[in-house]
Amino acid sequence: MKKLIQKIKKYSLFRGKKRKNPSFDLTNLLEESPIWWGQFSVTEHEPRYIKIGHTVLCIDHFNQEWRVVCQSEHGGKELHQTFSIQNQVQEIIIKPTLPDRTLTFYLDCPIYIPPNGEVTLYALSPVWIQVRMGTPDLLLAEIPTQILSDSWDGKNTLEGDLCYAGNAPLVMHFEDLPEETDKIITPVTLINQDRDTLILKEIKIPATQLSVYHDIQNLLCTELIRVAFINGITVLSIIKNTKEHQKLTLLTQARFEIKQRFKGLFKSFR
C-alpha cells in the first residue's frame, strides 16, 4: 500500500514545487474502514487517500485546481483527471454506484429450475466510484474499480444493446459472499411457474435501474430482483417493499427509474 501511495504521490500537483508538508502523512488514509463513502474535507496541499477494496483514490487540490488519481493495487492503468472549479468548496462527496450498462453474468454450469421451483442467487457487481462536490451536487468523475469486458445483449448481431460481462461468479448462499467493500450485491430470485424445467445459462442485471444501499453491516447492495417465468414469458420486478429493504439506507439513486415491469432480461433454454 505504501508503494502504491508513493507512486500516486509522484503525480501530485505539487511535483517540482516546494511542498508545505514534505514528509508523507498516512493519517488521512482510511485503511481498514469498510465505510469509504460519504463527505470528506480536502484541505489545500493535503491530498486525501481513500481505499476502496483493491483501489486507492487520491484527491488533492491547489487553489481552483482539483485532481483525482485512481490506482488499483493489482496494477493496471492509472487514472488521472484534473478539474478547474471556480468556487471555494473544500469538501467532496464519494458515493458508490453501479455500472452504466446492463451486466450479464454467464454461468459456467447451467442451473436447472424444476417446475414451481424457486432459487435465489447473489450477483456481485463492481463498484463505480462517484466523486461529487458542491451544492447542488456536481459530478466530477465516475471511476470504475474494475474494467469490465464489453458484451452484446441481443437476439442477433443487428439488434440489441451493448452491456458488460460480469466476472464474479454467482453465489447461491448469502454466507458464501465475500466481504469486499468494492462490490455491490444484487439478490435475484428466480421462480419457474411453467410446466417444464427451466435451464438457466445467463443472468442479466439491469444495473441502470437499481439503486445502491448499505445494510447495518455496511455491505453494499441493491433492491431485490424477482423474475417469474410464466407460459414462456419472463416477468421481472424490482422489489422495494420487503422488511429487509426497510432496514437499508439509500446511498445512490438509480440512474434511470423504471416506470413498469419489463421482460426479457433473463435467458432460458429448454
Added chain:
Amino acid sequence: MKMTLPTDELNKLLNSFIKYIQNLEFIPILNGLVYFLIGLMITLIARWFVGKIAERNISVHHSLLFRRITFYVGLTLSLIYPLKASGIDVTALLGAAGILTAAVAFASQTSISNFLSGVFLEAEKPFVIGDYVLVNEILGEVLSIDLLSVKIRTKDNLLVRIPNEMLLKSQFRNMTRFPIRRFDIKLRVMFNEDLERINDILMKSAALNPLCLTSPKPELSVVEFGDSALHLQFSVWGKQATFSDLQTKIQQDIQSAFSKEKIQLPVTYNAISAS
C-alpha cells in the same frame, strides 16, 4: 467637312419615340412587376419554412436540398405568371422551353442518371452521413449526399467524389451500419502444434482483452491445410467505436501470448534454383 443630321430627321425620330412611349401600356407592366415581387417574397418565405420543417424532421443536409427545389420552383412560377399578367403570350415561351428541355435532357443524360440515382439512394438509405463506406477499394467517411454525387473523406484526409450512378450500380460496404463488428484474424501454425493448446491461448487472450465482446463468443476455426502450415481463423467481436483499437490490441496480445508460450509461427521458405 462637318456632318450634321438634318433637323427634320431628328424631329421625326423624336416624334416616333414619343408616340411609342405614349402607346406603351405601363399598367400591365407595373402589374407584372408587382406580381413578380409578391411571388418572390412568397417564394423566400416558403423556402425558409420548408427548410425549417425539413431540418427538424429529416436532416440538415436534406433541408438544403428542399430549400433549393422550393426556391427554383417558386422563382419559375413568379416569372411565368407576371409575364402572362403583363399581356405577353407565354404559350410560345412554354413551347420553346419544352423543346429546350428535351435538348438539354438528351445532352445531359449522365447528370440526369446521377440525379435519379441520388433520389433512389435517398429513398433506400443504404448509408447516412457519418457512416464509413468501402467503394471500389476506397474507404472513407460519408461527408455529404448531394444531387449528383456523394462526397467521401478518406482516412488520410482526401476528398473523393463518387457519382451517384456509380454507387447505385456497384456493390459497396457500409462498415459502420451495425453497432458491433467481427474481426477475423488469419493465423498460420505449424502442423505439429496442439490445436487445443492454441485454442486455450487464443481464448484466454480474448477473455483478458476488455475490448473483445464476451458475447458473441470468440471462435477459432481451421480454414485449411496449407502448403507449409495450418491455416486458422480466430474471430472476435468488438464494438464499432473501438474497433480500430481492438484490431491492434488483440493481435498484440496474441503475439505476446504466443511468445510467452513459446509457440513459433511458421515461416515460408522458397527455394529458387537456377540452372
